Amino acid sequence: MSIFNRWFRGRDAPKDSTTGSSYRFFFGGTTSGKTVTERSAMQMTAVYSCVRILSEAIAGLPLHLYRYTDTGSKEKAIDHPLYTLLHDEPNPEMTSFVFRETLMTHLLLWGNAYAQIIRNGKGEVVALYPLMPNRMTVDRDENGQLYYEYQTSQDEAHTMKGSLVRLSPHDVLHIPGLGFDGLVGYSPIAMAKNSIGMAIACEEYGAKFFANGATPGGILEHPGVVKDPERIRESWNSAFGGSANSNKVAVLEEGLKYTPISISPEQAQFLETRKFQIDEIARIFRIPPHMIGDLEKSSFSNIEQQSLEFVKYTLDPWVSRWEQSMRRALLRPEEKAEYFFKFNVDGLLRGDYQSRMNGYATARQNGWMSANDIRELENLDRIPEESGGDLYLINGNMTKLEDAGIFAASASTQEEQPDEEQESTEQSEEESQEPEQSSNLRERRKPL
Structure with missing residues (x-):
């Protein structure tokens, strides 16, 4: 244990603040001469657009708590307290959309998202309150145990007492971004500050150029x-x-x-530089350029594919971070094997109307989707069970799946039927002959 403690103390020893949660070293001056912070970066339209797109996408996705059933399927755990908490209202001051949008904005700007977990006497989660990442410090004590230290402020909800509060991991929902130690994420803004600083310098140059009468x-x-x-x-x-x-x-x-x-903006390729910086910022957040208004390389033939790639390669990793962090922090140990959180991204993966209908038709005719399965995906009311809404059909006269092969069974029955009819005919003939034979015998036995 002593070696373990010395290793963690050594990990926190560097003075350049590049370890743990103290990554403030990366903010500040850049080679372009412009100071870059999370707030100055948000004044760039490209940065603001990328942050807004991702935060609103995560906030707008349906979030549900599911449980596994005895049959191995899943169902929504509507009766669980966490379902309403995350789906509708995490605390009395916010909706679920605003809560998730706020945390995702923190995650994109500071690289970490924190929320205080309020529990009742039974240990159940009753509220979640966002915490500012720039006032949070993550560290380990002398025993190597993780703890969170938060600097409170007057403009926040009074859920903690004192100006500097130490919280245990049990009381904090922490969603880390990409980092070096697996515990704390690093700010994308801080790590790419030179690129963003150059974009700020180009924007300021253009503003001053026109402020001076567009004359060098x-x-x-x-x-x-x-x-x-x-x-x-x-x-x-x-x-x-x-x-x-x-x-x-x-x-x-x-x-x-x-x-x-001074040289003209055309000679300095001013406009080309500004375009390139927009692509650079979109690259930082992995956003397709057409989503932030750059349609230069987009067309009707590839824009839908780019949107699908946005869901697959950009949203999915963030969704996984959210789901696994919530499972780790909000569910009790005995609940983790039975419950799980799930964002529904199916709506974003849907194609145009004609493509969806063709896909549904294929699924319906091949027996692996029912009418109600399709109607739920299209947000339509279910067909009553007695009307056949839950039946699984196969192609070929739309026969029920459980009656597949009924035509072959009826054909074999028809082949066997002539033999049975012949036997019954012979039997009837024998029965008809019996009375004649008996009458002849009576006639022969008649006395002379």
């Missing part, structure tokens, strides 16, 4: 000695500065000469 900066040359250069500079800026004064004719007096010194 330059030098005003005077053949003599200028007694008051500040007055001349202010006079020039007031007359020709700003986008409202662009393309005005300048009148130079006293031998003044204007010499531009």
Whole structure:
């Protein structure tokens, strides 16, 4: 145990704050000269769009708690307290959509999502409250046990007492992102700060370019000695500065000469650089460019496939993180073998109407989907059981699956029927002959 403790103390020893939850070292200055934080990054339209798309996608997916039945199938555990908590209202202040949207935003910006678990006397979860990741510290004590330390604030719900509160893993729902130690995730914004910083610098350059009248900066040359250069500079800026004064004719007096010194945006490939930075940000979050408004490489033939790939390669990993983290933190040990959480992504994987109908027809005719199975996927009312809504049919006169082969059985019965008819005919003939034979005998026995 002493070796174990020394290893964890050594793990937390570096001063550059690159270990554990203290990853603040990565935020701040960049090679572009712009400071990048989670809040300044959200001022970039591409970053804001990516975060909004992913957070709203996770928040909008149906989330259910299921249980395994004795037959091996699954059913919704509507009677379990966690079902209503996660499906409808995690706490009295939020809906399930807002709660999940908030946690997913934290996860995308800081790399971690935390929520305080409120339990009753029986140990049942009765509420979940989001916690800010930038005020949370994850560490281990002298015995190697994990703990969470949170700095409270006045603008939060008063669910904790004290300014610095230590919480056990039993009281925290922690969803970590990609990290180095498997315990704490690292911020995508922090890890890609140079790329985002360059995008911020390009945006600021474009804004200042138009603020200066869409005219490159330059030098005003005077053949003599200028007694008051500040007055001349202010006079020039007031007359020709700003986008409202662009393309005005300048009148130079006293031998003044204007010499531009900066290159045009076209020469600097300004627009191309801005486009590339949008692709860079989309690459960080693994978002298809067409979803954030870049349709340059999208068409009607591939945009649906890109949307399906978004569900498969972008949403599915996040969904798995959510499901497994909730199972680990919210279910009691004896419940983990019986219950599980599941996001329903089937609605996002559906194709167009014609493709869905063709798929349903194939499933219906081959006997592995009933009418009610299809109607549930289309959010339609079920057909009553007595009307055949739960029947599984196969192609060929739509015979019930349990009656498959009935035609062959009837054909074999017909082949055997002539033999039976012949036997019955012979038997009837014998019975008809018996009276004749008996009458002849009586006639022969008659006395002369």
